[in-house]
Amino acid sequence: xxxxxxxxxxxxxxxxxxxxxxxxxxxxxxxxxxxxxxxxxxxxxxxxxxxxxxxxxxxxxxxxxxxxxxxxxxxxxxxxxxxxxxxxxxxxxxxxxxxxxxxxxxxxxxxxxxxxxxxxxxxxxxxxxxxxxxxxxxxxxxxxxxxxxxxxxxxxxxxxxxxxxxxxxxxxxxxxxxxxxxxxxxxxxxxxxxxxxxxxxxxxxxxxxxxxxxxxxxxxxxxxxxxxxxxxxxxxxxxxxxxxxxxxxxxxxxxxxxxxxxxxxxxxxxxxxxxxxxxxxxxxxxxxxxxxxxxxxxxxx
Amino acid sequence: xxxxxxxxxxxxxxxxxxxxxxxxxxxxxxxxxxxxxxxxxxxxxxxxxxxxxxxxxxxxxxxxxxxxxxxxxxxxxxxxxxxxxxxxxxxxxxxxxxxxxxxxxxxxxxxxxxxxxxxxxxxxxxxxxxxxxxxxxxxxxxxxxxxxxxxxxxxxxxxxxxxxxxxxxxxxxxxxxxxxxxxxxxxxxxxxxxxxxxxxxxxxxxxxxxxxxxxxxxxxxxxx
Amino acid sequence: xxxxxxxxxxxxxxxxxxxxxxxxxxxxxxxxxxxxxxxxxxxxxxxxxxxxxxxxxxxxxxxxxxxxxxxxxxxxxxxxxxxxxxxxxxxxxxxxxxxxxxxxxxxxxxxxxxxxxxxxxxxxxxxxxxxxxxxxxxxxxxxxxxxxxxxxxxxxxxxxxxxxxxxxxxxxxxxxx
Numbered sequence: 293x294x295x296x297x298x299x300x301x302x303x304x305x306x307x308x309x310x311x312x313x314x315x316x317x318x319x320x321x322x323x324x325x326x327x328x329x330x331x332x333x334x335x336x337x338x339x340x341x342x343x344x345x346x347x348x349x350x351x352x353x354x355x356x357x358x359x360x361x362x363x364x365x366x367x368x369x370x371x372x373x374x375x376x377x378x379x380x381x382x383x384x385x386x387x388x389x390x391x392x393x394x395x396x397x398x399x400x401x402x403x404x405x406x407x408x409x410x411x412x413x414x415x416x417x418x419x420x421x422x423x424x425x426x427x428x429x430x431x432x433x434x435x436x437x438x439x440x441x442x443x444x445x446x447x448x449x450x451x452x453x454x455x456x457x458x459x460x461x462x463x464x465x466x467x468x469x470x471x472x473x474x475x476x477x478x479x480x481x482x483x484x485x486x487x488x489x490x491x492x493x494x495x496x497x498x499x500x501x502x503x504x505x506x507x508x509x510x511x512x513x514x515x516x517x518x519x520x521x522x523x524x525x526x527x528x529x530x531x532x533x534x535x536x537x538x539x540x541x542x543x544x545x546x547x548x549x550x551x552x553x554x555x556x557x558x559x560x561x562x563x564x565x566x567x568x569x570x571x572x573x574x575x576x577x578x579x580x581x582x583x584x585x586x587x588x589x590x591x592x593x
Numbered sequence: 594x595x596x597x598x599x600x601x602x603x604x605x606x607x608x609x610x611x612x613x614x615x616x617x618x619x620x621x622x623x624x625x626x627x628x629x630x631x632x633x634x635x636x637x638x639x640x641x642x643x644x645x646x647x648x649x650x651x652x653x654x655x656x657x658x659x660x661x662x663x664x665x666x667x668x669x670x671x672x673x674x675x676x677x678x679x680x681x682x683x684x685x686x687x688x689x690x691x692x693x694x695x696x697x698x699x700x701x702x703x704x705x706x707x708x709x710x711x712x713x714x715x716x717x718x719x720x721x722x723x724x725x726x727x728x729x730x731x732x733x734x735x736x737x738x739x740x741x742x743x744x745x746x747x748x749x750x751x752x753x754x755x756x757x758x759x760x761x762x763x764x765x766x767x768x769x770x771x772x773x774x775x776x777x778x779x780x781x782x783x784x785x786x787x788x789x790x791x792x793x794x795x796x797x798x799x800x801x802x803x804x805x806x807x808x809x810x811x812x813x814x815x816x817x
Numbered sequence: 818x819x820x821x822x823x824x825x826x827x828x829x830x831x832x833x834x835x836x837x838x839x840x841x842x843x844x845x846x847x848x849x850x851x852x853x854x855x856x857x858x859x860x861x862x863x864x865x866x867x868x869x870x871x872x873x874x875x876x877x878x879x880x881x882x883x884x885x886x887x888x889x890x891x892x893x894x895x896x897x898x899x900x901x902x903x904x905x906x907x908x909x910x911x912x913x914x915x916x917x918x919x920x921x922x923x924x925x926x927x928x929x930x931x932x933x934x935x936x937x938x939x940x941x942x943x944x945x946x947x948x949x950x951x952x953x954x955x956x957x958x959x960x961x962x963x964x965x966x967x968x969x970x971x972x973x974x975x976x977x978x979x980x981x982x983x984x985x986x987x988x989x990x991x992x993x994x
Contacts, residue, residue: 334685342658345654505691516696742961742965
């Protein structure tokens with residue numbers, strides 16, 4: 293496929309599908325969490341209402357240039373991850389702009405949005421934003437350690453830093469998945485995944501009834517709409533990342549949706565069972581079991 | 594009388610709003626006047642609703658996504674947490690709690706308002722983004738309730754901020770509050786919940802009423 | 818308790834003793850002796866816990882009655898020290914040096930009753946009412962209903978019933994009166 297225009301078109305279409313799947317998924321997960329609490333819960337299509345409402349607010353105020361750029365950085369973090377992530381294995385149309393070294397780039401994009409958010413939230417000037425940002429960055433730093441170790445372990449295993457190669461090596465049944473061939477790296481990665489999704493017990497960055505909503509305290513109307521859009525995209529793309537790394541990728545949209553749902557559900561499942569950690573607990577937790585698993589994954593590869 | 598003279602002296606001064614000089618990291622001394630530098634006191638503007646068809650669609654989505662800022666002023670603040678429990682489950686109606694005024698669109702005033710609290714209510718109300726709606730709970734916000742003759746609680750909330758829905762009762766049960774939310778939804782869908790514009794239109798009248806009872810007005814006139 | 822009261826009587830001029838219970842007594846003393854009496858009770862008689870400082874407005878007699886309430890945690894006895902001060906230019910010696918928290922009570926009394934406590938920390942700052950410019954609201958000559966009607970836009974059509982009369986009428990309509 294040489295024509296860049298067609299490629300771009302398919303990428304945008306993929307982004308649209310991923311956005312919608314992210315919104316529906318968020319609705320389904322809200323419903324599941326509500327049912328665990330014996331509630332009926334919000335309708336599945338509630339995230340759409342929220343988005344339309346946020347974008348249609350009549351006023352918005354700004355605190356400065358970085359306040360504008362914060363959500364944009366966050367969005368470019370999410371969209372950037374999407375752009376370089378091959379969605380469906382073997383399909384020319386849905387592999388986006390993936391290339392030989394995309395694993396490293398995506399690891400970078402994961403952190404990029406976080407930093408942009410930190411700058412924007414700092415400009416907002418609310419003390420809770422600063423608390424939330426400092427917690428978020430310190431927690432993210434410790435999440436990165438087991439995650440990076442797991443990914444290095446996989447890269448050593450498959451002799452590649454390209455998602456397409458990693459997924460290609462896993463084809464041919466469940467016994468070929470990284471989950472089966474490299475369980476230590478999978479364990480470390482999936483524990484780190486709990487942190488990246490920001491669900492309980494690692495949700496104290498946004499801890500809604502402790503520090504009111506954390507970094508986005510001052511964000512409202514369209515700014516918050518952008519953040520919400522990004523969250524929907526990011527949740528799917530994160531799941532796709534872990535799907536590609538550990539669970540054999542996807543060969544069709546149906547497989548992608550099923551696998552991302554199950555991967556996201558893993559973090560929600562843990563979230564409804566365990567209460568929130570304090571920051572020192574979560575930091576030290578990531579530095580214990582997941583980190584040790586990651587180191588073992590490197591040693592015993 | 595000596596007492597009155599003394600009372601004039603002891604005006605409440607908010608240390609955050611005083612003029613001050615700050616030494617910057619570069620060693621430069623910066624003068625800060627928080628009233629001018631930190632707040633914008635431009636008057637609110639009337640924001641005309643968009644095209645009728647579009648506005649109807651937007652109002653429909655606004656009505657189904659009520660983000661609530663619950664201001665626990667009085668006894669009603671204990672009724673609000675139970676709204677979210679499995680028994681009443683306000684989430685069914687698209688009602689979600691937001692902890693910050695910036696993000697919320699519905700302002701719940703739960704019960705009697707002391708003058709001191711009213712000041713905070715006005716600040717929070719003005720920080721909310723338009724369109725914004727106000728639900729007032731309890732007879733205290735309607736006509737003062739059992740505190741009608743108190744020297745320190747207001748009688749009618751709608752003289753200070755525009756109110757969309759009153760939920761009467763002392764205190765209203767969570768079921769009554771859910772009914773109030775549904776009433777508010779109808780009102781928004783009908784396009785009648787334009788409290789923010791009303792506030793902007795009759796801004797001077799509202800401000801005069803507010804300043805009549807808040808004697809130490811030490812904040813900007815409009816502080817979003 | 819009896820022993821303590823006798824000891825106090827020897828050293829201070831006590832005008833009235835009211836015995837509520839075995840472990841709860843109220844004594845009335847003169848304004849000038851109050852602080853030294855409290856100090857005596859705290860340091861020598863073991864009333865180490867300060868419970869509250871309250872005031873009663875006797876407008877007919879033209880006095881405020883201050884009540885210092887002390888507790889002896891070892892013997893589990895309470896004592897209330899009453900003292901009368903004039904309503905005109907009401908001033909009382911500050912007792913914040915005995916217990917720090919008295920300063921807060923005194924600040925509140927200054928605001929609500931206009932009783933001055935010279936030297937008490939932050940006594941002139943407003944406590945609950947921000948920017949109050951009328952006479953202190955808890956004084957009995959202050960007409961709270963009138964103030965409310967003047968300031969808070971009362972809603973028309975409010976009806977008030979005497980509960981006793983109203984329920985009588987509602988439950989026993991046939992009965993006379």
